[in-house]
Amino acid sequence: MSALSIRNLSKTFTMHLRDGVVLPVVENVEFDVHAGECVVLGGPSGAGKSSVLKMVYGNYGVDSGSILLAHDGAEIDLAKADPRLVLTLRRDTIAYVSQFLRTVPRVSALDVVAEPLVIRGTDKAEAVERAKALLAQLNLPERLWSLPPATFSGGEQQRVNIARGFITDHKVLLLDEPTASLDATNRAVVVEMIARKKAAGTALLGIFHDEDVRNQVADRIVDVTAFAPRIAA
Numbered sequence: 327m328s329a330l331s332i333r334n335l336s337k338t339f340t341m342h343l344r345d346g347v348v349l350p351v352v353e354n355v356e357f358d359v360h361a362g363e364c365v366v367l368g369g370p371s372g373a374g375k376s377s378v379l380k381m382v383y384g385n386y387g388v389d390s391g392s393i394l395l396a397h398d399g400a401e402i403d404l405a406k407a408d409p410r411l412v413l414t415l416r417r418d419t420i421a422y423v424s425q426f427l428r429t430v431p432r433v434s435a436l437d438v439v440a441e442p443l444v445i446r447g448t449d450k451a452e453a454v455e456r457a458k459a460l461l462a463q464l465n466l467p468e469r470l471w472s473l474p475p476a477t478f479s480g481g482e483q484q485r486v487n488i489a490r491g492f493i494t495d496h497k498v499l500l501l502d503e504p505t506a507s508l509d510a511t512n513r514a515v516v517v518e519m520i521a522r523k524k525a526a527g528t529a530l531l532g533i534f535h536d537e538d539v540r541n542q543v544a545d546r547i548v549d550v551t552a553f554a555p556r557i558a559a
C-alpha cells in the first residue's frame with residue numbers, strides 16, 4: 327500500500343457571490359506517493375497544483391474521490407474523514423509546510439517549531455533541543471529564536487515554517503513552495519533536508535517553481551494539466 331493514494335479526485339469551486347458560478351478545477355486526479363519518494367506537482371500557473379495540495383491536507387473539501395493514507399495500520403480516506411479525524415491525521419501522519427507561516431502572537435520561533443513534537447507527547451526540553459538544531463541548520467540567527475516570528479522577514483518566516491514541518495517524523499509531508507523566499511544557501515539546505523526525509527522513508531508531495539530545486543528533489547513529476555476538466559459541450 328502506498329503512503330498516499332489519490333483516486334478519482336475532482337473539485338469545483340462555486341462562487342456564491344457571483345450568482346453561483348461554478349469553476350471546475352481538476353477532474354479524476356489519480357496518483358500515488360510511495361514511502362521514500364518525492365513527487366512534484368507540475369503544470370502551468372492556474373492548473374490546480376495548490377488546490378490539489380490543499381485537498382490532500384483537508385483544507386479544501388472535495389466533490390468526489392478518495393485521499394487514502396496509511397494511518398495506524400489502517401487505510402483511511404481523508405476525503406471522507408470527519409474534522410476530528412482530520413486533526414488526528416495531521417497530528418500523527420500528514421504534515422504540511424504552507425507557503426506562509428501563520429504566526430501566533432507572543433509565541434517564540436522556538437516554540438512554534440517545537441509544538442508539533444510537544445503535541446505528540448515529546449518532552450518539552452527535548453522538543454526545544456530538536457527545534458534549535460533545525461533552526462541552526464537553516465541558518466536562522468540565534469538572536470531571533472526567542473522572538474515571535476510575526477516581524478521576521480519573508481525568508482526567515484519561511485525557514486521557521488520549514489523547521490516546524492520537518493521536526494516530526496510524519497509518514498507524509500506536503501510542501502507548498504518551501505524554497506520560494508530563500509537564498510541559494512538555504513535552498514541547498516532544504517534540498518538536503520528533503521533528501522534526508524526520503525532516506526528515512528517519508529513520502530513527500532510538493533510544489534516547486536524553482537526548476538533547479540525541482541530537478542534535485544523530484545523522483546517523479548505529476549502534470550496536473552492531465553486532470554484538466556473536460557468542458558461540457
Ligand SMILES: Nc1ncnc2c1ncn2[C@@H]1O[C@H](COP(=O)(O)OP(=O)(O)OP(=O)(O)O)[C@@H](O)[C@H]1O
Pocket residue numbers: 339349351369370371372373374375376377378
Ligand atoms: N478558493 C478558491 N475559490 C475560487 N477559485 C479558486 C480558489 N482556489 C483556487 N481557485 C481557482 O482554481 C484554479 C487553480 O488554482 P491553483 O491555485 O490551484 O493553481 P496553481 O496551479 O497552484 O497555480 P500557481 O502555480 O499560480 O500557484 C485557478 O483558476 C484559481 O483561480
